[in-house]
Amino acid sequence: MGYNIAQKLIKSHLVSGQMIPGTEISIKVDQTLTQDATGTVAYLQFESMGVDRVKTERSVAYIDHNTLQSGFENADDHRYIQTVCSKHGIYFSRPGNGICHQVHLERFGKPGKTLLGSDSHTPTGGGIGMLAIGVGGLDVAVAMGGGAYYLTMPKVVKVNLTGKLSPMVAAKDIILKVLSLMSVKGGVGKIIEYAGEGVKTLSVPERATITNMGAELGATTSVFPADEVTLAFLTAQGRPEDFTPIFADEDAQYDEQIDIDLASLQPLAACPHSPDNIKTVQDLSGMKIDQVCIGSCTNSSYTDMMKVAAILKGKTVAPNVSLVIAPGSKQVFNMLAQNGALADMICAGARVMECACGPCIVMGQAPNSGGISLRTFNRNFEGRSGTADAQVFLVSPETAAVSAITGEMTDPRTVIPEGISVQMPERFFINDNMILAPAENSADVEVVRGPNIKPFPVNKPLEENWDERALLKVGDNITTDHIMPAGAKILPYRSNIPKMSEFCFTRCDEEFPKRAQEWGGGIIIGGQNYGQGSSREHAALVPLYLGVKAVVAKSFARIHMANLINSGIIPFLFENEADYDRIDLGDELVIENIRTKITQGLPVVMHNKTKNIDIPLKVTFFERQIEIIAAGGMLNYTKQQNK
Ligand code: MIC
Numbered sequence: 001m002g003y004n005i006a007q008k009l010i011k012s013h014l015v016s017g018q019m020i021p022g023t024e025i026s027i028k029v030d031q032t033l034t035q036d037a038t039g040t041v042a043y044l045q046f047e048s049m050g051v052d053r054v055k056t057e058r059s060v061a062y063i064d065h066n067t068l069q070s071g072f073e074n075a076d077d078h079r080y081i082q083t084v085c086s087k088h089g090i091y092f093s094r095p096g097n098g099i100c101h102q103v104h105l106e107r108f109g110k111p112g113k114t115l116l117g118s119d120s121h122t123p124t125g126g127g128i129g130m131l132a133i134g135v136g137g138l139d140v141a142v143a144m145g146g147g148a149y150y151l152t153m154p155k156v157v158k159v160n161l162t163g164k165l166s167p168m169v170a171a172k173d174i175i176l177k178v179l180s181l182m183s184v185k186g187g188v189g190k191i192i193e194y195a196g197e198g199v200k201t202l203s204v205p206e207r208a209t210i211t212n213m214g215a216e217l218g219a220t221t222s223v224f225p226a227d228e229v230t231l232a233f234l235t236a237q238g239r240p241e242d243f244t245p246i247f248a249d250e251d252a253q254y255d256e257q258i259d260i261d262l263a264s265l266q267p268l269a270a271c272p273h274s275p276d277n278i279k280t281v282q283d284l285s286g287m288k289i290d291q292v293c294i295g296s297c298t299n300s301s302y303t304d305m306m307k308v309a310a311i312l313k314g315k316t317v318a319p320n321v322s323l324v325i326a327p328g329s330k331q332v333f334n335m336l337a338q339n340g341a342l343a344d345m346i347c348a349g350a351r352v353m354e355c356a357c358g359p360c361i362v363m364g365q366a367p368n369s370g371g372i373s374l375r376t377f378n379r380n381f382e383g384r385s386g387t388a389d390a391q392v393f394l395v396s397p398e399t400a401a402v403s404a405i406t407g408e409m410t411d412p413r414t415v416i417p418e419g420i421s422v423q424m425p426e427r428f429f430i431n432d433n434m435i436l437a438p439a440e441n442s443a444d445v446e447v448v449r450g451p452n453i454k455p456f457p458v459n460k461p462l463e464e465n466w467d468e469r470a471l472l473k474v475g476d477n478i479t480t481d482h483i484m485p486a487g488a489k490i491l492p493y494r495s496n497i498p499k500m501s502e503f504c505f506t507r508c509d510e511e512f513p514k515r516a517q518e519w520g521g522g523i524i525i526g527g528q529n530y531g532q533g534s535s536r537e538h539a540a541l542v543p544l545y546l547g548v549k550a551v552v553a554k555s556f557a558r559i560h561m562a563n564l565i566n567s568g569i570i571p572f573l574f575e576n577e578a579d580y581d582r583i584d585l586g587d588e589l590v591i592e593n594i595r596t597k598i599t600q601g602l603p604v605v606m607h608n609k610t611k612n613i614d615i616p617l618k619v620t621f622f623e624r625q626i627e628i629i630a631a632g633g634m635l636n637y638t639k640q641q642n643k
């Protein structure tokens, strides 16, 4: 029996386990990436492991998130990351060089390699045939130290693409279509593999848009073949030698299949407040808009920007619209400046920002009250834009640019029916002067630590008997943006967990941090898909700091569940989902002999003392995860192993 691409990539990196879906495997990690919002803690954790030089083939630290320096904190953290990287063998992409996923695709990604990144959109690398997985910072730290990455062997879904996109229909519309079919939790435990003759009609940036936003499916990752289109891209990036062809075998098997005829697609939009709430742009047309943001790791490539510039050329942004554009990388920005496309954007009235995450992570540009914002980004969770009552619609660059001119949601096919043709350049502008190689000699480098860097919390070994309270009860699809919001005000404290704790869960309940302090922690009760969205470990580390012992939910998102285990907070599932309704805020929850039961694989029952009922909990952890939980988190576990 032949292999699909996902299986080939896993097989060639398998360290332990067997490729049986649902079982635990571990793989060798070739490359890692971090960004600055997760990087500071990841490097603090790496330092605590006492490893001198990273053991990966290539590790890169990017500065792209915390770029608004309204105080010393971000600049200090950047200096810390720069020096710690230089000391330990990590390449450093300076602020101004671009968004991690875009730059990594351009300059470092290699087909056939594995990439672990402390950012949920790391699967962007799947666009060139990498096995690229988003994880918490601690998993990246372990990988940099030479440790394997442990994961649940996923099922593989084949998305069979036929035909060709019509003019003004974009790669974004393909992934929005997949989201409408699978939902934000439909990808959990799965790799999404793209196949079929439609694949070769898609350029690398288009493929990367699709794999990037596969994160919104909850998938482990997404992957495309590495073919002649990939080779042309790498050649244009001046690195044809990095190419390796990767295809599925003729007789490859898949666990599921979805068929999409590209020719049948039309422009789509993800409506508030979820990336899977899909409608056609046609159905929404005529809706007045207030803001348009173009960029983010999903849609900020050279070809995306050139299309936008072509649409804006000779036009003026509608009076009711603020148009913001952030190119994805210095390479893209440079090329737009050199060929005059930037002038077309400026002339039309665009507010051009530095190449970074920008509005996607609320480094400015929050919409007006109740504002309607069209964004080419990948997430539109409620409040994520920085304005609590704003309505964010996720659309393609074509739809965004055309709508910025008309001032209302507009199907781009009605304005430019013939479409826009933008050629992939034969050679990109290559200048890696903003990527610093590490020092040859570690001893020459002194790591600089600003006053914002505070120790991160480490858990205690698992205790035997718990008498806790239900500290918070939340509904379905709680995102990490609910748990630990981002934004220019809070992000500067990513290396200061005590300060961050003041904002924990405040989007759901203003009183949460105060109550957690007063009650000395407790247990969180969650619904379906708890912890969806980002990889931010802070959504586990801050609750740990506030004394959270466990989360009992109906289901969990993959990365967040791993982050909880890594920090020693137990992610329990309800044995009977109906029990969710039998717990209220403040209920006294008792679990006896929990350590013995978990380590011996015995059933765990939580007694709701307030209501005098027993609530059975599902314990579905792998052996190694049980050891991590018992040790009180990954760092304690690693120390025990190294003794
Ligand atoms: C995001 O898009 O939510 C982020 C900010 O990139 C996060 C990482 C973080 O919170 O630092 C992600 O996607 O993992």
Ligand code: SF4
Pocket (backbone or CB within 6 Å): 065, 099, 119, 121, 296, 297, 298, 356, 357, 360, 361, 377, 378
């Ligand atoms: Fe940055 Fe937004 Fe991409 Fe996250 S989703 S990496 S914040 S551009």
